[in-house]
Amino acid sequence: MSVSRKEVEYVASLARLDLLPEEKESITQQFNVILDYIQRLKELNLSGVEPTTHVQQLKNVFREDRSEEKGRELLPEVLEEAPDSARGLFKVPPVIEEES
Amino acid sequence: MDYYKMSAAEAAGALQNKEVTSQELTASVLRRIGEVEEEIQGFITLLDENETLLEAEKIDKARASGESLSLLAGVPMALKDNLCTRGIPTTCASKILRKYRPPYDAHVVEKLKETGTVLVGKANLDEFAMGSSTENSAYYTTRNPWDTTRVPGGSSGGSAALVAAGEVFFALGSDTGGSVRQPASLCGVVGLKPTYGLVSRYGLIAFASSLDQIGPLTRDIRDCALVMDVIAGHDPRDSTSVPREKENYTDYLGRDVKGLKVALPRDYFEEGINAEVKKVVMEAVRKCSGLGMEIEEVSMPYTSCALPAYYLVATAEASSNLARYDGVQYGYRAAEAKNLLSLYKKTRNEGFGPEVKRRIMLGTYSLSSGYYDAYYLQSLKARTLIREDFQKVFENYDFIVTPTSPTVAFKAGEKTDDPLTMYLSDICTITANLAGVPAISIPCGFVDGMPVGLQVLGRPFDEGRIFQFCYALESLLGVRNQLPEVNVKRGG
Numbered sequence: 192m193s194v195s196r197k198e199v200e201y202v203a204s205l206a207r208l209d210l211l212p213e214e215k216e217s218i219t220q221q222f223n224v225i226l227d228y229i230q231r232l233k234e235l236n237l238s239g240v241e242p243t244t245h246v247q248q249l250k251n252v253f254r255e256d257r258s259e260e261k262g263r264e265l266l267p268e269v270l271e272e273a274p275d276s277a278r279g280l281f282k283v284p285p286v287i288e289e290e291s
Numbered sequence: 292m293d294y295y296k297m298s299a300a301e302a303a304g305a306l307q308n309k310e311v312t313s314q315e316l317t318a319s320v321l322r323r324i325g326e327v328e329e330e331i332q333g334f335i336t337l338l339d340e341n342e343t344l345l346e347a348e349k350i351d352k353a354r355a356s357g358e359s360l361s362l363l364a365g366v367p368m369a370l371k372d373n374l375c376t377r378g379i380p381t382t383c384a385s386k387i388l389r390k391y392r393p394p395y396d397a398h399v400v401e402k403l404k405e406t407g408t409v410l411v412g413k414a415n416l417d418e419f420a421m422g423s424s425t426e427n428s429a430y431y432t433t434r435n436p437w438d439t440t441r442v443p444g445g446s447s448g449g450s451a452a453l454v455a456a457g458e459v460f461f462a463l464g465s466d467t468g469g470s471v472r473q474p475a476s477l478c479g480v481v482g483l484k485p486t487y488g489l490v491s492r493y494g495l496i497a498f499a500s501s502l503d504q505i506g507p508l509t510r511d512i513r514d515c516a517l518v519m520d521v522i523a524g525h526d527p528r529d530s531t532s533v534p535r536e537k538e539n540y541t542d543y544l545g546r547d548v549k550g551l552k553v554a555l556p557r558d559y560f561e562e563g564i565n566a567e568v569k570k571v572v573m574e575a576v577r578k579c580s581g582l583g584m585e586i587e588e589v590s591m592p593y594t595s596c597a598l599p600a601y602y603l604v605a606t607a608e609a610s611s612n613l614a615r616y617d618g619v620q621y622g623y624r625a626a627e628a629k630n631l632l633s634l635y636k637k638t639r640n641e642g643f644g645p646e647v648k649r650r651i652m653l654g655t656y657s658l659s660s661g662y663y664d665a666y667y668l669q670s671l672k673a674r675t676l677i678r679e680d681f682q683k684v685f686e687n688y689d690f691i692v693t694p695t696s697p698t699v700a701f702k703a704g705e706k707t708d709d710p711l712t713m714y715l716s717d718i719c720t721i722t723a724n725l726a727g728v729p730a731i732s733i734p735c736g737f738v739d740g741m742p743v744g745l746q747v748l749g750r751p752f753d754e755g756r757i758f759q760f761c762y763a764l765e766s767l768l769g770v771r772n773q774l775p776e777v778n779v780k781r782g783g
Contacts, residue, residue, distance in 0.1 A: 198656075199652070202656045202659060203652065205655050205659060206651050206652055207614075207617070207635045207636050208636060208639050208640050208648060208652070209633070209636035209637050209639070210640060210648070211640070217645075218648070218649060218652055221649060222656070224710075224711055225602065225653060225711060228598075228599060229599040229602065229603060229666065230599075231595065231599050232600060232603075232666075233669070235672075235673060235676070237673065237676075240672040240676060241675055242668060242671030242672050242674070243671055243672075243674040245501050245531070246487050246488075246501070246678065246725075246727025247488045247533060249488070249530075249531065252530040268392075269394050269621075272391060272392060272394070272621040273619070274618055274623070274624035281619050283619055284629065284630050284631055284634055285630050286630070
């Protein structure tokens with residue numbers, strides 16, 4: 192099977208990537224080469240095989256559901272790394288606006 | 292004296308016997324860095340030399356005052372630049388984190404600080420650890436100290452090159468599909484990917500969370516065991532970190548290996564393995580019988596589906612892990628975005644390099660509605676078959692031995708145009724990550740003057756016996772801690 196440029200554009204929008212036209216072109220080509228290789232998996236008989244999501248069979252690791260106060264003193268350091276901040280908060284462009 | 296040529300254990304011993312100070316060791320590696328770093332380009336961030344020497348001086352003073360110190364106290368080292376270091380830039384070799392200074396240290400960094408090792412700098416890598424040559428670094432490509440026209444491997448190529456060039460005594464890397472072992476192989480050093488869950492990833496910037504492990508790159512097996520003694524152990528901040536009793540890995544060194552059984556999976560000696568590399572590895576394997584070990588061929592039939600399964604699992608997880616880079620909380624932000632969505636899209640497209648975008652795209656695709664069952668779920672099932680291959684072999688054998696890399700280090704630029712060929716560099720290493728088992732690469736010889744690595748895989752949490760075996764093999768092979776003559780441009 193092959194992937195079209197249109198599908199690549201759709202996936203890019205899901206991935207929040209504003210790909211340039213030449214990137215869409217090269218990714219479409221490379222996608223097809225890589226997916227072609229990945230078809231090898233289709234040759235396997237996988238019926239009845241359980242999927243492995245994790246190799247360690249650890250059960251859920253819980254801690255007390257309490258907020259940990261420590262770390263608050265790092266707030267100035269954290270905000271210093273932000274591209275834009277104001278009054279102890281991250282600052283971003285308008286959120287509620289129709290996309291053109 | 293050229294102290295930089297010592298192994299970490301030798302340097303530590305000399306420190307303890309007061310034959311050398313940490314300041315002298317540090318000055319020696321800094322001199323070496325001055326000579327060769329322009330050619331190697333292994334560091335992304337080299338810390339201020341005076342401050343590094345000051346750290347060394349602190350350890351010397353503590354030692355002089357009779358304080359009891361850890362063995363590696365005062366030994367200079369480097370960290371792959373995807374390990375968070377408080378207040379020190381941690382870039383992942385990405386434009387998107389160019390000036391990022393984390394507000395905390397990774398667990399392994401805390402451990403090394405407690406031990407008193409001296410951080411010299413942060414090592415280059417493929418952007419977000421995605422690659423096999425460091426050519427995907429947004430900054431520059433690191434060069435192989437054995438031949439600077441060749442790549443050091445990747446993604447921990449900076450770490451491997453720095454250790455091989457004598458610029459540090461040891462380094463840490465991370466391994467998602469071979470990123471410690473393959474560069475160790477290509478640079479002629481030792482590199483271990485520990486069992487999944489043995490070393491906490493708290494503060495390791497995530498690539499593929501079900502595969503990532505942190506591991507050491509060192510000059511020999513003893514050094515590797517020493518570093519593992521420091522960094523292994525349970526940490527509640529990584530929920531995949533396994534609670535178990537702490538082992539002393541150096542205790543295993545020198546124990547008899549007679550009667551232990553080695554499996555040689557023929558599936559790892561077929562597809563795409565260079566004939567000369569195969570020959571060198573097989574010669575090393577033959578020597579194991581001299582150690583009284585039993586060696587038998589086995590079959591691991593699902594090996595050939597490991598690479599496709601890996602590229603689906605790893606990219607799916609990466610697409611999710613890398614969703615956090617959106618230009619809001621840290622790192623790069625694109626200019627002049629008119630709304631939040633376009634801020635995300637522009638920031639990410641401008642901030643990520645081509646390979647990272649390719650993998651985010653592939654991961655997003657395989658997780659997207661309509662393809663999830665066809666790709667992602669299939670890859671998880673294939674992963675089960677690969678794990679079972681390992682379980683079966685380990686019922687009857689103690690170790691599995693394979694080549695680490697199908698070829699010696701390749702020329703810079705040779706594989707950059709063809710992602711799939713580059714992916715094939717990891718063909719021998721990815722299974723260990725999929726199965727979660729420990730695997731090490733040790734130097735076992737040379738082809739055309741370039742180092743060849745031999746890979747030893749063991750049962751989960753059997754690092755101790757891997758060291759036991761490799762220590763015996765290392766002394767038999769006689770290729771430990773060999774440093775190349777780096778061509779020094781300006782006459783040294």
